Amino acid sequence: MKKNFLMLVSCMFLLNMTLMAQNPTLETIHQRKSVRSFTDQPVSIENLTTIVKAGMAAPTGMNRQPWEFLVIQDREIMTKLSQDLPYAKMLKDAQAAIVVIGNPEKSTYWYLDCSAATQNILLAAESLGLGAVWTLAYPSEERMNTITTALSIPPPYKPLCLIPIGYPKGPQTPKNKWIEAKMHLNKW
């Protein structure tokens, strides 16, 4: 009995150490990949709200928060956009999408703040077991127009990107993009 007890305590101690030694945030950052193929499992509005909340936690210049977020769950709108946009075909099979929208009147560099929000959104999706992909709107005038028309986005707002979201279909692995020579020390 005493031997079993000691073994069990040791095992659970090791398990805890392993769990705490890992850095789950770094793991999510490195596990994130662009997911373009989705199962038909629905994505709950709770999860989509959690993801948008993560977006709104990004830093913004002078804390101006020059952003809005549009969550799409309507199948008809997603099908139409998948046909009208050149690089968003995967939207046809996605269960939802988030459009990150900037307000140029609040900040002239809204697109930087909105890019940070987009990265938070991609990481939040990954951390929830979901897959997502950044499809570009800004700076393409044509794609921004397609999206603003389809979603009745009023001026002066501009869409930075459209992010299809769903549960990943099939194995999808992240790219290893680490290149040591791209890290410089003190001077170029």
Added chain:
Amino acid sequence: MKKNFLMLVSCMFLLNMTLMAQNPTLETIHQRKSVRSFTDQPVSIENLTTIVKAGMAAPTGMNRQPWEFLVIQDREIMTKLSQDLPYAKMLKDAQAAIVVIGNPEKSTYWYLDCSAATQNILLAAESLGLGAVWTLAYPSEERMNTITTALSIPPPYKPLCLIPIGYPKGPQTPKNKWIEAKMHLNKW
């Protein structure tokens, strides 16, 4: 003995459940704050490398990876930049800094990719118990010039931002920026 054993097992089971029920990535996203005040504890080159690796794990349009990263640990360079840049006074007390640099010849929208990399860097720092802050270079021609000159960054490269890093001094709390009205559903 048996009672103690059962109590210990229950406690460790609960501890494990708690650790696994949390979403540490979302926690990091919401705990991240702009840290502008640092202790004099040095930041190891291992941690700085881990942070730059997180930066290079960001997505880039067409996978062009139009970026370079410059890590500054040299006190003299940091002091000079803290004097020459208008919003980087905290660099004087930072233990290190990372400059995120784009290559406009590789991608015309390098600043979006580099913003995603910057957000990864800020989250990686937070996850390691470090503090950091995005100080803007792009799109200010003047600040970009100050940085490229001080660090001998050659053309066509352009600095997106300079990120002072160190261990946070004093209590620093994140802003709650969640505004429900900024989340739209299906149409504006």
